[in-house]
Every structure is written in C-alpha cells, then in structure tokens.
Amino acid sequence: MPRDTLTADRIVRAAIELLDDEGLDGLNMRSLAQRLGSAATAVYWHIKNKDDLVRLASDAVWDEVELPALDTGDWRTAAAAHATGVYAMLTRHPWLVQAFGSHLLYGPGQARHNDFVLAVYEKAGFAPADADRAAATTLAFVLGSTLGPAAQVSLNRRLSRSGEGAEQAMADAMASATETARRFPRLRERLGTTAATEYAGAPDDSFAFGLRSVLDGFEARLAAGGA
CATH class of the missing domain: 1.10.357.10 (Tetracycline Repressor, domain 2)
Incomplete structure (x- = not known):
C-alpha cells in the first residue's frame, strides 16, 4: 500500500485490532504494517512511535461508550x-x-x-x-x-x-x-x-x-x- 493511501485513522483502527488480538506486548510497527499491507516506515509518516500509537488507540476506544x-x-x-x-x-x-x-x-x-x-x-x-x-x-x-x-x-x-x-x-x-x-x-x-x-x-x-x-x-x- 503506498504511503499516501494510509491515514492516521486507518492506522489507529488497525492498531486496535492488533492490540485486541495480541495485547500490548504484541504491538509493533512491523506487525501493524503487515496488517495494513504497507511498509513499517510508511506508518511513521503518520504516527511518531509506539507510545503515541497506544495513546491514540486508547483514546479512540472511548468513543465506543x-x-x-x-x-x-x-x-x-x-x-x-x-x-x-x-x-x-x-x-x-x-x-x-x-x-x-x-x-x-x-x-x-x-x-x-x-x-x-x-x-x-x-x-x-x-x-x-x-x-x-x-x-x-x-x-x-x-x-x-x-x-x-x-x-x-x-x-x-x-x-x-x-x-x-x-x-x-x-x-x-x-x-x-x-x-x-x-x-x-x-x-x-x-x-x-x-x-x-x-x-x-x-x-x-x-x-x-x-x-x-x-x-x-x-x-x-x-x-x-x-x-
């Protein structure tokens, strides 16, 4: 997937799915990129690091309540x-x-x-x-x-x-x-x-x-x- 087709929202949603399946220990940029069909380097254009990704994912799930x-x-x-x-x-x-x-x-x-x-x-x-x-x-x-x-x-x-x-x-x-x-x-x-x-x-x-x-x-x- 080319870099310009990725969005922060798509990355966060994929991260939530990965966290649900694998937990915090299973979250890494390489596994996330595989789910997105992208390169790990492309993810970093939208998300600074893993900690930032966890913060964004955690905030997004509050919208379910x-x-x-x-x-x-x-x-x-x-x-x-x-x-x-x-x-x-x-x-x-x-x-x-x-x-x-x-x-x-x-x-x-x-x-x-x-x-x-x-x-x-x-x-x-x-x-x-x-x-x-x-x-x-x-x-x-x-x-x-x-x-x-x-x-x-x-x-x-x-x-x-x-x-x-x-x-x-x-x-x-x-x-x-x-x-x-x-x-x-x-x-x-x-x-x-x-x-x-x-x-x-x-x-x-x-x-x-x-x-x-x-x-x-x-x-x-x-x-x-x-x-």
Missing part, C-alpha cells in the same frame, strides 16, 4: 449506565487496563467522558472537589473490576505462546488453588458450590453488586450533608 442523557434523567441512572458502558468497553479491550499502568493516556475521547462524569456528580449535589473524588472512586472501581478478565486474557495468550497447554495449565493451577483453599474454613465451605464454580463465568453479577454499593454510599453521603 455512549454518554447517557443527563439533562432528562437522574444522576444515579446516568452514573450507573456510564460506569457499565466503560466496564464493557474495557472488557472488550483488556490491553487498555494494562496501558493505564504503563502509558501516559490522554486525548479528547477520554476527556469528554471525564468531563461528563464530573457533571454527573455535580448534578448529584457534590461540591466540585468531592465530585472529583466521586469520579475517581468510580473509575478505580471499574478498573479494578476488569483486572480479573484482563489478566485471564493475558494469561491464556502467554500460555499459548509458550507452547504449554493452556487448559491443562489452568486445570493444574485450579487444583493447587483448591488444595490451598481447603486450609481456610470460609473458603473450604464454598468449594464445590455454585458461587465457586460459576463466579469466573459470571463476573457481571459482582460488578453490578459493587457498583450499586458505591452509588449507595454516594447517596448516603449526600443525604448526610455531603462532605
């Missing part, structure tokens, strides 16, 4: 809908969770959502400084909730690349973890229960419970007089 209607609805409904949308986006792109801890991420996409969340908590009745704290608390909860799924994707990818059987390695780890759990009374009681066997397959239940608890806490704080 719909901003709820705040003018026509209550603050709690908007806060819950937005946090759930961000959680879903991060689950689709688990590499972004890792990027938060290893890259400087900023851009208009993320800034638009940050501004919206501040508006949500200001509408709730928080003073600006406490609105900042509420927004940070919600984001920290959402990010924490996606660590498990993101780690699972990363682990499966690493095991498949190492040549080990991912299913067998996971089975061996689960067996060892079960034996360890038997030493502790509350964990032992839960072994073999539905909660123990289905939790990994249904993390949304835990996320919804936690999000309700966070928002309940915000409401209680506001009812008690804010800060």
Whole structure:
C-alpha cells in the first residue's frame, strides 16, 4: 500500500485490532504494517512511535461508550449506565487496563467522558472537589473490576505462546488453588458450590453488586450533608 493511501485513522483502527488480538506486548510497527499491507516506515509518516500509537488507540476506544442523557434523567441512572458502558468497553479491550499502568493516556475521547462524569456528580449535589473524588472512586472501581478478565486474557495468550497447554495449565493451577483453599474454613465451605464454580463465568453479577454499593454510599453521603 503506498504511503499516501494510509491515514492516521486507518492506522489507529488497525492498531486496535492488533492490540485486541495480541495485547500490548504484541504491538509493533512491523506487525501493524503487515496488517495494513504497507511498509513499517510508511506508518511513521503518520504516527511518531509506539507510545503515541497506544495513546491514540486508547483514546479512540472511548468513543465506543455512549454518554447517557443527563439533562432528562437522574444522576444515579446516568452514573450507573456510564460506569457499565466503560466496564464493557474495557472488557472488550483488556490491553487498555494494562496501558493505564504503563502509558501516559490522554486525548479528547477520554476527556469528554471525564468531563461528563464530573457533571454527573455535580448534578448529584457534590461540591466540585468531592465530585472529583466521586469520579475517581468510580473509575478505580471499574478498573479494578476488569483486572480479573484482563489478566485471564493475558494469561491464556502467554500460555499459548509458550507452547504449554493452556487448559491443562489452568486445570493444574485450579487444583493447587483448591488444595490451598481447603486450609481456610470460609473458603473450604464454598468449594464445590455454585458461587465457586460459576463466579469466573459470571463476573457481571459482582460488578453490578459493587457498583450499586458505591452509588449507595454516594447517596448516603449526600443525604448526610455531603462532605
């Protein structure tokens, strides 16, 4: 593909696909250029370096999250809908969770959502400084909730690349973890229960419970007089 047929938008979209498939460790200009049918040198005409590419890709995926209607609805409904949308986006792109801890991420996409969340908590009745704290608390909860799924994707990818059987390695780890759990009374009681066997397959239940608890806490704080 000639250099002049490439655009920054096409490169970023291809980078997102590559990141979804291979993770942060699998992103490099050579692999990206192969996806684009171009030379790696042509990519550099549009993107400065890998860090810049990760920043642009991370900002682009924020456009997948719909901003709820705040003018026509209550603050709690908007806060819950937005946090759930961000959680879903991060689950689709688990590499972004890792990027938060290893890259400087900023851009208009993320800034638009940050501004919206501040508006949500200001509408709730928080003073600006406490609105900042509420927004940070919600984001920290959402990010924490996606660590498990993101780690699972990363682990499966690493095991498949190492040549080990991912299913067998996971089975061996689960067996060892079960034996360890038997030493502790509350964990032992839960072994073999539905909660123990289905939790990994249904993390949304835990996320919804936690999000309700966070928002309940915000409401209680506001009812008690804010800060």
